[in-house]
Amino acid sequence: xxxxxxxxxxxxxxxxxxxxxxxxxxxxxxxxxxxxxxxxxxxxxxxxxxxxxxxxxxxxxxxxxxxxxxxxx
Amino acid sequence: xxxxxxxxxxxxxxxxxxxxxxxxxxxxxxxxxxxxxxxxxxxxxxxxxxxxxxxxxxxxxxxxxxxxxxxxxxxxxxxxxxxxxxxxxxxxxxxxxxxxxxxxxxxxxxxxxxxxxxxxxxxxxxxxxxxxxxxxxxxxxxxxxxxxxxxxxxxxxxxxxxxxxxxxxxxxxxxxxxxxxxxxxxxxxxxxxxxxxxxxxxxxxxxxxxxxxxxxxxxxxxxxxxxxxxxxxxxxxxxxxxxxxxxx
Numbered sequence: 001x002x003x004x005x006x007x008x009x010x011x012x013x014x015x016x017x018x019x020x021x022x023x024x025x026x027x028x029x030x031x032x033x034x035x036x037x038x039x040x041x042x043x044x045x046x047x048x049x050x051x052x053x054x055x056x057x058x059x060x061x062x063x064x065x066x067x068x069x070x071x072x073x
Numbered sequence: 074x075x076x077x078x079x080x081x082x083x084x085x086x087x088x089x090x091x092x093x094x095x096x097x098x099x100x101x102x103x104x105x106x107x108x109x110x111x112x113x114x115x116x117x118x119x120x121x122x123x124x125x126x127x128x129x130x131x132x133x134x135x136x137x138x139x140x141x142x143x144x145x146x147x148x149x150x151x152x153x154x155x156x157x158x159x160x161x162x163x164x165x166x167x168x169x170x171x172x173x174x175x176x177x178x179x180x181x182x183x184x185x186x187x188x189x190x191x192x193x194x195x196x197x198x199x200x201x202x203x204x205x206x207x208x209x210x211x212x213x214x215x216x217x218x219x220x221x222x223x224x225x226x227x228x229x230x231x232x233x234x235x236x237x238x239x240x241x242x243x244x245x246x247x248x249x250x251x252x253x254x255x256x257x258x259x260x261x262x263x264x265x266x267x268x269x270x271x272x273x274x275x276x277x278x279x280x281x282x283x284x285x286x287x288x289x290x291x292x293x294x295x296x297x298x299x300x301x302x303x304x305x306x307x308x309x310x311x312x313x314x315x316x317x318x319x320x321x
Binding site: 001002003009012013015016018019021022023025026029030032033034037038040041044045048049051052053 | 110114115116117118119124125126128129132133136172175178179182183186187189190288291292295296298299302303306311312315316318319
């Protein structure tokens, strides 16, 4: 290990700000990309499933419709 | 080889392959990034000139390499899409562009953070930095162009052309440090010569590069799956799969 203490590790010989800025942004950006990708897929699946249910319902004839058409016949 | 190419034309085939590979990509990426960062931050030795600030290399080089590789892949996809009309090519370009933009931003940011303690400045308009900034603008332009065109086919075509036009920037980036008198240093790692740094530094660097590439692959697979589900939503296989999802 190159550092004697946690404080020395964070300080990084006075260059800690630049190092932790870089690593911080790296971790935040990549985690953000991963979480966004997971979320978008979840939302898409939900949206498509909802749309599929709506399409199925609009295609099914209702009881009222059936009676009316029989009357006309 | 030809049958692989033929299969790549099928969104369903790609979806299934992606589903199988994702867990391995995720595990591999997490392991490599963990090992790479711990090694680079805690165990790699101090640099004789830069002391600790050089540790930014373990983030900067992977993101810079990946930013360029992502663009090259997009340009190849644009070519394949235009010549062979492969649907998945456009799906790849659409999903990769925002990821590439974020990675280019990271490369620029970490480069600036490294430059300040090393060169005394966050930014300089030398050939390497300027051409990388241009790469970011081209990524953003690709994203904006797609958003600006409503019709999907026309958008795909226009974006493919822009992507191909922009690829001229890649050799400019690569050779900028050779051809121009730049503040940015020349390549320390090449395919031909021994690396200009000790193994305690370049092995964690290679680990980080590989880890970042695996994260990128996972991200692309995940995002392409989402896009494929949308584009193929009217097909039987998607409808059947959605039905299994809602019932579970």
